[in-house]
Amino acid sequence: MADLHRHDNRLGVWGWLGGGRWGVERYAYILHRVTGLGILLYLLMHTVVTSLRVRGIYLWTDGGFLHQPIFKFGEFLVVAAFAFHAFNGIRLVLVELGFAVGKPIEPVYPYKTSLGVQRPLLIVVMLLAFIFLAVGGYNFLGLAK
Amino acid sequence: MSNGTKFWTWHMAAGVALLFLLGLHMLIMHFGGSVHLFAPHGSEAVSVENSQWRDAHTFFAITYILMLGVGLYHGLYGLRTILLELTLKPAVAKTVTAFLVLVGLGLFGFGSWAAWAAHTIAIAGGKG
Amino acid sequence: MAESNKIVNFHVTRYNPEKDVKPYIQTYKVEVTDGMTVLDGLHWIKEHLDPTLVWRYSCRMGICGSCGMLINGSPTLACNTQISHLGGMDITVGPLPNFEIIRDLVPDLASMFDKHASVKPNIIRDEADLVSRQGEFYQSPEQLEEFLQFTFCIKCGCCMAACPTLATDVRYLGPMPLTALQRYNTDTRDEGFDIRAKIAGGDGGAFSCHYAGECSRVCPKGVDPAKAIQLLKRKLVLDYLHLASKKQPCKKLEGPGHGKLLPNMNPPARTVVQDAPAETNK
Structure with missing residues (x-):
């Protein structure tokens, strides 16, 4: 029996997205990853681009290569990613350091879990991220000037 | 205690530090219309004049370097976490770690040099 | 219907x-x-x-x-x-x-059981204390509450199937073993924190959990593995920063009547049946 082939049912990277029931924390988890990677990519490019000012090259000002609507839009995406990652990060720090998950309780049906304990926090930080983004968008569109 | 706990604790601490550093950075650079901070030359926070004005201040040169170091650690450690969750072979995992450390140190060195060079240039420009 | x-x-x-x-x-x-x-x-x-x-x-x-x-x-x-x-x-x-x-x-499910065994899911204590028949270990109702929820696990593997990290990471211990680890770490009879801290803080340990929350959502027994893992991380970080209060392993009872609830001590409502008042230690 031991030599019979077993099928490996591991879900793979797709399992990061799906796998079980899709809870809101699962979306937050995957979005946190995607935005983090996006911001990291931006940081690497941003470091190089801004360092060029030492040579007097300002790519982002009037007439510069990066002074185009497409890059402006890309920059707004970075601000959006930052807003989500930063505010969700506040929640994660609190949750992962055990501040927002509650104490162990007796499991009585219908079960209450730590997900419910931290859910209000999730809602609050998402609202804050949205407000941050709305104000950011207002500035990006030049409406504040 | 093990290395996992140590690196993760600093990963979290770096995240909290970034919250303040990048928060300020964002307010200055992208919310110039609403909160006019550290940009005396017109409303465009990222104009050459305003960039040079900030470069002339040691505070900004230091926060740029801090932000870069903390951001690179937080970001590259996060990337390493994601990559290592792909069940890499131990040798590949070590190579990935070494590569990310090199990228981090290299960019930190380059960025810090640039931030400080911009600072000295801006000061010299201001005097001249 | x-x-x-x-x-x-x-x-x-x-x-x-x-x-x-x-x-x-x-x-x-x-x-x-x-x-x-x-x-x-x-x-x-x-x-x-x-x-x-x-x-x-x-x-x-x-x-x-x-x-x-x-x-x-x-x-x-x-x-x-x-x-x-x-x-x-x-x-x-x-x-x-x-x-x-x-x-x-x-x-x-053997991979899960192997990981479970690797986190040392048993009371680690001075051998002499364990084998001695002199008295029982004293544990207050509050101390019991700290880990009781995590003892309800039936090892069905649902949390392991739902975990996104386990979808790719073969080495990750997973929600079930880490919950068992936290359960024993919190037990006042246990002295194995340092041994388990190395396991939980190492590769594939607690820090591969990113709180997607699926394990707690699917657990058919309400064990809430995600909560256990976050509380475990908290302990590990506090221990690393030397901020954790040193756990004193519980003592053994000295004889009949010792360690029972004191008259002025309120036990948690859940632990004591309301219509049967707790015996007092006279």
Whole structure:
């Protein structure tokens, strides 16, 4: 029996997205990853681009290569990613350091879990991220000037 | 205690530090219309004049370097976490770690040099 | 309310290691009566349609943890899932993901049990204390509450199947073993924190959890592994920063009557039956 082939049912990277029931924390988890990677990519490019000012090259000002609507839009995406990652990060720090998950309780049906304990926090930080983004968008569109 | 706990604790601490550093950075650079901070030359926070004005201040040169170091650690450690969750072979995992450390140190060195060079240039420009 | 004797399509994952290269889906039309669980549905298939269908079960009442399956995309116990509660005329039944399939709906849970054993899920204490018959260990109701929730785990593997990190990371211990680890770390009779801190803080330990929360969402016993892992991380970080209060292992009772509730001490409501007042220590 031991030599019979077993099928490996591991879900793979797709399992990061799906796998079980899709809870809101699962979306937050995957979005946190995607935005983090996006911001990291931006940081690497941003470091190089801004360092060029030492040579007097300002790519982002009037007439510069990066002074185009497409890059402006890309920059707004970075601000959006930052807003989500930063505010969700506040929640994660609190949750992962055990501040927002509650104490162990007796499991009585219908079960209450730590997900419910931290859910209000999730809602609050998402609202804050949205407000941050709305104000950011207002500035990006030049409406504040 | 093990290395996992140590690196993760600093990963979290770096995240909290970034919250303040990048928060300020964002307010200055992208919310110039609403909160006019550290940009005396017109409303465009990222104009050459305003960039040079900030470069002339040691505070900004230091926060740029801090932000870069903390951001690179937080970001590259996060990337390493994601990559290592792909069940890499131990040798590949070590190579990935070494590569990310090199990228981090290299960019930190380059960025810090640039931030400080911009600072000295801006000061010299201001005097001249 | 489900109508009596309606027909529901069971889309069941089949895999025979002797014949099949990979799993495939086979559909059965099941005559469903009121009160029928998914496990009952599988029995109905075996009796009426296909005696070759294989799955693992034992108690039929949510105690043994044998019949964990992926039902309508969610890991849960087949015996604990009413067909009428799922709604719809189609139900998908598959083996738990993130494990190898032995046959049809039977996952190989050995990888989970090995990881469970590796976190030292037992009281670690001075051998002399453990074997000595002089007195029992004293543990207050509050101290018990700190880990009691995590003892309800039945090792069904649903949390492991739902965990996104385990979808790719073979080395990650996973929600079930880490919850067991936290359960013993919190036990006041235990002195094994330092040993387990190395396991939990190492590669594949607690920090591969990113709180997607799926384990707690699917746990059929309300054990809340995600909570256990976050509390574990907190302990590890505080220990690293030297901010943790040093745990004093509980003492043994010195004799009859010692360690009972004091008259002015309020026990948690859950632990003591309200109409039977606690005995006082005179």
